[in-house]
Every structure is written in structure tokens, then in C-alpha cells.
Amino acid sequence: xxxxxxxxxxxxxxxxxxxxxxxxxxxxxxxxxxxxxxxxxxxxxxxxxxxxxxxxxxxxxxxxxxxxxxxxxxxxxxxxxxxxxxxxxxxxxxxxxxxxxxxxxxxxxxxxxxxxxxxxxxxxxxxxxxxxxxxxxxxxxxxxxxxxxxxxxxxxxxxxxxxxxxxxxxxxxxxxxxxxxxxxxxxxxxxxxxxxxxxxxxxxxxxxxxxxxxxxxxxxxxxxxxxxxxxxxxxxxxxxxxxxxxxxxxxxxxxxxxxxxxxxxxxxxxxxxxxxxxxxxxxxxxxxxxxxxxxxxxxxxxxxxxxxxxxxxxxxxxxxxxxxxxxxxxxxxxxxxxxxxxxxxxxxxxxxxxxxxxxxxxxxxxxxxxxxxxxxxxxxxxxxxxxxxxxxxxxxxxxxxxxxxxxxxxxxxxxxxxxxxxxxxxxxxxxxxxxxxxxxxxxxxxxxxxxxxxxxxxxxxxxxxxxxxxxxxxxxxxxxxxxxxxxxxxxxxxxxxxxxxxxxxxxxxxxxxxxxxxxxxxxxxxxxxxxxxxxxxxxxxxxxxxxxxxxxxxxxxxxxxxxxxxxxxxxxxxxxxxxxxxxxxxxxxxxxxxxxxxxxxxxxxxxxxxxxxxxxxxxxxxx
Amino acid sequence: xxxxxxxxxxxxxxxxxxxxxxxxxxxxxxxxxxxxxxxxxxxxxxxxxxxxxxxxxxxxxxxxxxxxxxxxxxxxxxxxxxxxxxxxxxxxxxxxxxx
Numbered sequence: 001x002x003x004x005x006x007x008x009x010x011x012x013x014x015x016x017x018x019x020x021x022x023x024x025x026x027x028x029x030x031x032x033x034x035x036x037x038x039x040x041x042x043x044x045x046x047x048x049x050x051x052x053x054x055x056x057x058x059x060x061x062x063x064x065x066x067x068x069x070x071x072x073x074x075x076x077x078x079x080x081x082x083x084x085x086x087x088x089x090x091x092x093x094x095x096x097x098x099x100x101x102x103x104x105x106x107x108x109x110x111x112x113x114x115x116x117x118x119x120x121x122x123x124x125x126x127x128x129x130x131x132x133x134x135x136x137x138x139x140x141x142x143x144x145x146x147x148x149x150x151x152x153x154x155x156x157x158x159x160x161x162x163x164x165x166x167x168x169x170x171x172x173x174x175x176x177x178x179x180x181x182x183x184x185x186x187x188x189x190x191x192x193x194x195x196x197x198x199x200x201x202x203x204x205x206x207x208x209x210x211x212x213x214x215x216x217x218x219x220x221x222x223x224x225x226x227x228x229x230x231x232x233x234x235x236x237x238x239x240x241x242x243x244x245x246x247x248x249x250x251x252x253x254x255x256x257x258x259x260x261x262x263x264x265x266x267x268x269x270x271x272x273x274x275x276x277x278x279x280x281x282x283x284x285x286x287x288x289x290x291x292x293x294x295x296x297x298x299x300x301x302x303x304x305x306x307x308x309x310x311x312x313x314x315x316x317x318x319x320x321x322x323x324x325x326x327x328x329x330x331x332x333x334x335x336x337x338x339x340x341x342x343x344x345x346x347x348x349x350x351x352x353x354x355x356x357x358x359x360x361x362x363x364x365x366x367x368x369x370x371x372x373x374x375x376x377x378x379x380x381x382x383x384x385x386x387x388x389x390x391x392x393x394x395x396x397x398x399x400x401x402x403x404x405x406x407x408x409x410x411x412x413x414x415x416x417x418x419x420x421x422x423x424x425x426x427x428x429x430x431x432x433x434x435x436x437x438x439x440x441x442x443x444x445x446x447x448x449x450x451x452x453x454x455x456x457x458x459x460x461x462x463x464x465x466x467x468x469x470x471x472x473x474x475x476x477x478x479x480x481x482x483x484x485x486x487x488x489x490x491x492x493x494x495x496x497x498x499x500x501x502x503x504x505x506x507x508x509x510x511x512x513x514x515x516x517x518x519x520x521x522x523x524x525x526x527x528x529x530x531x532x533x534x535x536x537x538x539x540x541x542x543x544x545x546x547x548x549x550x551x552x553x554x555x556x557x558x559x560x561x562x563x564x565x566x567x568x569x570x571x572x573x574x575x576x577x578x579x580x581x582x583x584x585x586x587x588x589x590x591x592x593x594x595x596x597x598x599x600x601x602x603x604x605x606x607x608x609x610x611x612x613x614x615x616x617x618x619x620x621x622x623x
Numbered sequence: 624x625x626x627x628x629x630x631x632x633x634x635x636x637x638x639x640x641x642x643x644x645x646x647x648x649x650x651x652x653x654x655x656x657x658x659x660x661x662x663x664x665x666x667x668x669x670x671x672x673x674x675x676x677x678x679x680x681x682x683x684x685x686x687x688x689x690x691x692x693x694x695x696x697x698x699x700x701x702x703x704x705x706x707x708x709x710x711x712x713x714x715x716x717x718x719x720x721x722x
Contacts, residue, residue, distance in 0.1 A: 599714075599715060600653075600714045600715075600717075601644065601645045601646070601648075601653075601714070604644050604645055605645050608641060608645070
């Protein structure tokens with residue numbers, strides 16, 4: 001199991017250390033390593049599949065990590081039904097994107113460095129999902145943050161991209177703070193941070209502690225998965241090369257938050273307050289992302305907003321309790337296929353259009369890029385939830401679970417999820433219509449063309465996944481049964497159903513048709529320039545609903561003010577005290593120096609006075 | 624005659640010597656004033672010896688004389704050297720260590 005992590009890490013180190021020598025074959029080594037990790041993952045999966053449900057989880061101890069008195073932490077790996085899903089997703093999609101990148105990055109002179117970072121990411125992400133304690137997970141968590149930072153800022157010669165990388169890193173740090181606090185609380189509460197230890201202790205812990213851990217874990221998930229209120233970095237993260245956006249900022253890393261919450265199901269099952277917070281974050285983000293997505297003209301930013309919204313669905317599902325976890329993971333996997341596929345499609349379009357990202361300058365590309373258009377279209381149908389594509393099985397399940405979660409809040413949550421599905425249909429149709437349909441709006445010097453085999457082959461594979469994965473994974477509740485031992489879904493109270501699955505599907509399909517139809521009518525013909533006179537809602541969505549303004553006003557400005565204040569205190573109080581001592585001694589010296597005038601008689605006078613004083617004192621003491 | 628008159632004389636001589644050291648600039652005169660102070664203290668010592676009826680003060684004054692003799696040798700040598708090199712015996716001029 002350890003080779004799964006060690007190989008990509010080693011290959012990354014080799015590529016970085018060898019430097020230019022490895023330029024010729026670096027990308028091949030990295031792809032090979034990633035593919036072999038996938039092969040290893042498949043073999044592990046088959047082995048696991050043979051075992052009965054209760055024996056499938058395997059733990060492997062690597063070494064004693066921290067051992068101080070009674071305080072002991074092992075570095076060990078845990079491969080169970082949940083982590084194997086992620087291992088296959090990460091290495092599978094990762095390998096496809098490695099292959100795609102060989103062609104996509106072929107003109108970049110730093111291609112070797114790019115592949116080294118990709119391998120580093122694969123290693124860190126695998127460590128994240130394979131760690132058997134929060135502390136091991138934390139190492140991987142930080143590792144993917146680093147890889148994400150390096151890859152967003154891959155073209156750091158452009159200052160805007162470097163700033164975007166920094167923004168992502170800082171926003172992630174806020175979330176990481178939550179994770180480290182959660183680890184500290186669980187150490188204080190349970191004396192351990194291993195998943196099994198915390199799971200064993202959770203039923204006996206106080207609800208306040210569980211809610212605190214849950215809230216901190218949610219903060220961590222919000223940072224990594226670009227959820228409200230830490231969502232602002234994802235749009236700017238599109239500064240990275242498109243394969244990176246597909247792998248890290250759509251399929252894998254940003255779903256780490258969903259993994260974290262699913263993995264911590266024992267915490268969230270025990271604290272309804274924490275679960276309520278998760279639902280709130282999920283609902284807000286899924287609407288937020290969808291609304292932002294409606295106004296973006298940059299194809300990658302529109303897809304990023306969509307990613308944010310879809311992960312909102314997953315977070316919402318994890319907040320719905322035991323029954324939701326499997327659907328969250330199901331949506332995560334299908335989303336991994338269709339969103340990665342669409343990002344690669346966007347990359348293919350950009351590749352053919354000289355890195356133009358503005359959709360208003362596309363139009364009618366279906367004729368010149370048929371493979372891209374078809375694969376993108378399949379992903380589009382999947383995200384819309386049109387039966388029988390993947391999204392139909394995963395998203396409708398989430399909406400249905402939301403409606404049936406019980407109580408009056410179920411109608412609000414379900415309604416929001418349904419509304420989100422409608423908006424999703426609107427903005428995704430907008431992307432497709434603007435890019436592939438309508439009149440040609442590109443300039444005469446652009447020569448869009450279909451991409452090479454290395455680029456469209458991964459897109460085809462992912463498109464097949466977008467079509468079939470939902471059906472395959474939910475056939476006979478395959479994934480639900482598979483994950484059952486991990487997420488403990490057995491004690492689901494099956495209350496009265498508010499809505500039948502059929503009703504939800506019909507409703508969802510209805511809003512999807514409405515959203516898509518409106519988008520087709522509205523964007524059949526558009527100008528190549530974005531209109532200036534737009535409604536206040538469009539303007540708000542174009543500005544990401546003011547997320548940057550709020551961050552700027554609430555955090556950045558006061559942060560700067562605080563720093564300025566501290567600098568002033570440092571300068572005036574601390575440095576001031578030191579300077580005061582110096583000044584005092586200087587002044588005293590100025591006075592004392594006048595005594596040393598070089599005249600012998602003045603020295604003699606001082607001696608005389610001194611002797612006189614001495615005698616006086618002696619006389620007073622003895623008398 | 625009251626024996627304390629010797630002490631008054633001694634105080635007067637010492638004061639004259641001290642004032643001379645403080646006021647005069649000529650090294651020779653300052654030197655002579657120092658001798659005057661030494662002798663004033665000798666006079667006081669001898670007087671105390673007389674008052675107490677023992678010889679301690681007398682012995683101390685002999686020591687003072689010896690020290691004064693040594694001092695004269697060294698001091699005069701310095702003064703003569705300064706005069707030779709600077710053509711002046713003013714103590715105010717001999718302030719080369721200042722600055």
C-alpha cells in the first residue's frame with residue numbers, strides 16, 4: 001500500500017532534482033508512475049472485493065511517528081471501502097490527465113516541472129485518503145495544498161497568476177486552521193486522533209465537544225472544497241493550466257472536504273447541530289456557485305463556479321446524515337468524471353483558440369471540433385441530470401434525500417436543491433450554446449482545430465464515464481452497499497416519505513428543461529462583447545456576489561490596519577524604550593562631559609569638595 | 624598659651640595652601656602651596672601628638688616629610704621638563720590630554 005504513495009513522491013523528487021536532464025523523458029516517467037499506481041489500485045480493489053464486507057478494511061503500520069510517554073501516534077495507512085473509491089478516482093482520472101497534459105503542455109519548456117508537481121499532488125492526495133488518523137490525513141491535506149499552490153502559480157511569470165496562487169493558499173490556510181483545531185480538540189477529548197479511536201469515543205463525548213470538532217472540520221472542508229464562506233479562491237485558481245483545473249480543482253482535491261466529512265461520519269452522526277451547519281453551508285454554496293456561474297464569460301470560471309455548486313450538493317448530502325454519505329460519494333465520483341471531462345474539453349477548445357477563454361468569442365465550434373463537442377455534450381447531459389446519464393443517478397438522489405430528510409426544513413433544503421438544479425441547467429446550457437452552437441464569433445486569424453489523439457482520448461474515456469458511471473454505481477445500490485460498513489448507514493430511520501423518487505425525477509427534469517430552454521432562447525445569438533447595460537443581478541453575479549469585496553472589507557483591510565498598528569506599537573513602544581535609554585545616557589553624558597575640562601585646578605577643587613563631603617559624612621556618622 | 628592655637632594656625636596654613644592650588648596657574652607656586660598644605664598637616668599631627676601625650680603623630684609627620692621629599696624630586700623634574708618643552712610653567716597650557 002505504501003508504494004502507492006512512495007512511487008509518485010519518488011518520481012516527483014527525481015524529476016525536480018535531475019533538472020533539465022529529465023526534460024526528454026520526465027513526462028513519460030510521471031505518466032507511467034501514475035498509471036502503475038492506478039493498476040495497483042485496481043488490483044487492491046479486486047482483492048478487497050473478494051473479502052466479505054466486514055474484512056475489507058486493511059490497516060498497515062509504517063512506523064512510530066510520535067512517541068512521548070503515554071502519548072503515541074503511529075504513521076499508518078488505512079485502505080477501506082471509502083478510500084479505495086478515492087484511490088481509483090485519483091489515480092484513474094489522474095492518469096488520464098497526465099496523458100492529456102503530455103499533449104497540452106508540449107509547447108511549454110517547463111513541462112517536466114509540471115509533471116513533477118502533478119506526481120507530487122497524486123502522492124499527497126493518496127496520503128490524504130489513505131491516512132488512518134486525522135494527523136496522517138493532515139500531512140496529505142497540507143501536501144495537496146502545496147501542490148495546488150505550485151500548480152495554480154505554474155505560470156508565475158504572470159503576476160496575476162502568482163497572486164491567484166497566493167489567494168488560494170491563504171484561503172486554504174484558514175481551513176487548515178480549522179482542521180488543526182479539530183485535531184487538537186480530539187486529542188484533548190479522546191487522547192487520540194485516529195479515526196477508529198475517535199469513532200469509539202464519540203458516543204460517550206459531550207455534545208459541545210462534538211459540535212466544536214464538527215464545526216472545525218466543516219471549516220476545514222469549506223477551505224479545501226471552496227465552500228461558503230471560504231469559496232473565493234476557486235475562481236481565481238483557474239489561473240493554473242487547464243489539466244490542473246480538471247484534476248485538482250474539479251475532480252479530486254476540492255472534493256477532499258466531502259471525504260473529510262464522510263470519514264468523520266461518527267462525529268456528525270452524534271451532533272445534529274454540526275449536521276445542520278453542514279447543510280446550511282451546502283445549500284448556500286450550491287446556490288451561490290450556480291448564481292455566479294450564470295454570469296461568467298470565462299469558460300473556465302463558469303466551470304469553476306459549477307464545481308463549487310456541485311460540491312455544495314455533495315456537502316449538503318453529507319449533512320443529511322447516514323443516508324446521505326453514499327449519495328455524496330456517488331455524486332463525487334460521477335462529478336469527477338463529467339466535470340474533469342468538461343474541463344479537458346474547455347482546455348481542448350482553448351488549445352484550438354490560442355488560449356482565448358472568453359466564450360463570447362467562441363460560437364459554432366461544434367463543426368470544427370466534433371470530438372470535443374460530443375464529449376463535452378455528454379458531460380453536459382450528465383451534469384444536468386438527464387436520464388440515463390450519470391448525474392441523473394447521483395443528483396436526483398441528493399435532491400430526493402433532501403426532500404425526505406424530515407421536518408419543515410426539508411422543504412426548504414429540497415426546494416433549494418431543486419432550484420439549484422434549474423440554475424445549473426441554465427448556466428451549463430449557456431456555456432454549451434455560447435461555445436459550440438450559434439454563429440462564429442472568433443476573429444479571422446484564429447484557426448480552431450480538433451486536438452490531437454493524446455488529448456481527445458482521455459476526453460472520450462471520461463465521457464464514457466459520464467454516461468455510464470452513474471448507472472453502474474447505483475445498479476442494485478452497488479455503491480451504497482459497498483460503503484455501508486464505513487458510513488454505518490444501517491440505522492436509518494425510514495420515516496414517511498415526503499416525495500417519491502419518481503416525483504423528484506419528474507420535478508428535477510422539469511426545472512432542468514425550463515432552465516435549459518430559457519438559456520437557449522436567451523443565448524441563441526449574442527454579441528462578441530459583453531453588454532454593459534445589465535440588470536443589477538447580472539452585475540452582482542459578475543462580481544462573484546461581492547465575495548472579494550466582503551473579504552477585502554472584513555478581513556484584508558482590518559488585517560492591514562492591525563499590522564500597521566502592531567508595527568506602530570513596535571516602533572513607538574518597544575523600539576521607543578530602547579531609544580529612550582540611549583537618549584538619556586547621551587544627555588547625561590553631555591552634562592557629565594563638561595566636568596572634564598582639562599584644568600588641573602578644577603580637578604583639585606573637585607577632590608577638595610569630595611574630601612570635604614567625606615569628612616562631613618564621617619563626622620556625622622561618628623558624632 | 625592655649626595649645627589649640629597651633630591647630631588654628633594649621634587650619635589657616637592649609638586653607639592658604641588649598642586656595643593657592645586652586646587659584647594660581649604657575650606650576651612652581653602650586654607646588655609650593657602643596658608643600659604648605661603638607662606642612663600644615665604636619666603641624667596638626669605634631670599638635671595632636673602633644674595633646675594625646677604619645678608619639679604617634681610625630682612618627683606620622685616624619686612619614687609625611689619623607690613622602691614630601693620624594694614628591695619634590697618627582698614633581699620638580701616634571702615641571703622642569705614641561706618648562707623646557709613648552710617655555711611655560713602654566714598648568715592651564717599643559718592640557719594636551721584634553722580632546
